[in-house]
Amino acid sequence: MSDTRTEATFSDLLAAELPYLRRYARALTGSQARGDQYTVATLEAILKDRSPFENDDPIKVNLFKCFHSIWVSSGQALSEPEDTVRSRAHGLLAKLTENSREALLLRTIEEFSPSAIASIMQTDVDDVRHLIATANKELASSVSGRVMIIEDEPIIAADIQAIVKTLGHEVTGIARTHKEAVALGKEQNPDLILADIQLADNSSGIDAVNDLLEVMDVPVIFITAFPERLLTGDRPEPAFLISKPFQEAQVMSAVSQAMFFASTATLK
Missing domain, CATH: 1.20.140.160 (PhyR, sigma-like (SL) domain)
Known part of the structure; x- marks a missing residue:
């Protein structure tokens, strides 16, 4: 060769x-x-x-x-x-x-x-x-805070909620659409956002998060079946990504890591 x-x-x-x-x-x-x-x-x-x-x-x-x-x-x-x-x-x-x-x-x-x-x-x-x-x-014992979930699949949302609570964090709510996500985020002011890419009304979880990040500074974990599409370096992209289908340990690890970079006063 x-x-x-x-x-x-x-x-x-x-x-x-x-x-x-x-x-x-x-x-x-x-x-x-x-x-x-x-x-x-x-x-x-x-x-x-x-x-x-x-x-x-x-x-x-x-x-x-x-x-x-x-x-x-x-x-x-x-x-x-x-x-x-x-x-x-x-x-x-x-x-x-x-x-x-x-x-x-x-x-x-x-x-x-x-x-x-x-x-x-x-x-x-x-x-x-x-x-x-x-x-x-x-x-698990270092930081606790408030987590918002953006996920349109009820079973997956419930699984994520249970994992987050197991880690000792509070779940501020679950949003299924872009509109719900923006309203919930502005109302609850979470320390961390955990978001799916595709939402119930075919809106974008990325767009919802971008709208929220205009009014708050919090880490975001995205869940996607195609992580390489959000890891090109060509545009502003998330720091935390979980691949679908995910394992419980992956969510626990990502949430624990990301929570260290939260900035609000509610963190313990």
């Missing part, structure tokens, strides 16, 4: 995994912009040195491994003005056990196996399992 063909194949394989690295990076930072900055830094490092891919691990594992090496050396200690919401969030996150949140996201949101996570984080499987258990415990 020619070098040109090999280069094209590697680039195509890498590009196919980038949306998921973006999702992970954004969940870690709570921001599309900051998450994408670390994704770009990872790609720049790979362009300079491709040796981390010269092993038998899948390309996705090696990609996340490259990201993790950059993240642990710089991303975990972000420096921002003390009066920003993100500074407050990272102050809370700094109290968590090192690498525990990363291990939990890799397992629940990105669905890596414990052995793959061990490779990504350069540790062993027992340590990965310990970190995940620790993250679940620490996140």
Whole structure:
């Protein structure tokens, strides 16, 4: 195989995994912009040195491994003005056990196996399992707040509501349409919004959230069967995404992560 063909194949394989690295990076930072900055830094490092891919691990594992090496050396200690919401969030996150949140996201949101996570984080499987258990415990007891749900399927909405309540959060209400969502959000002023993409009247959950974000500053978790469509980097996009069909652990992890980036005074 020619070098040109090999280069094209590697680039195509890498590009196919980038949306998921973006999702992970954004969940870690709570921001599309900051998450994408670390994704770009990872790609720049790979362009300079491709040796981390010269092993038998899948390309996705090696990609996340490259990201993790950059993240642990710089991303975990972000420096921002003390009066920003993100500074407050990272102050809370700094109290968590090192690498525990990363291990939990890799397992629940990105669905890596414990052995793959061990490779990504350069540790062993027992340590990965310990970190995940620790993250679940620490996140559950750290922050509680008020969550608004935008979901038109009653059974799915009830499932999400039960999960949110299990985490100790209050559900401010459930909206099924764009109009209901905007009215409920403005009335209840939640700390976090959890939204489906397609709503009952064929309106857009994205449009409803965008309208709400004009009058409030809260994190949003979107639920979609096609997460890669919201992870292109071409326009303002969500920091938190859950793929459909979702698992309970994915919702729990995403809600716990996102709540750290909420800004209202009702948080505990």
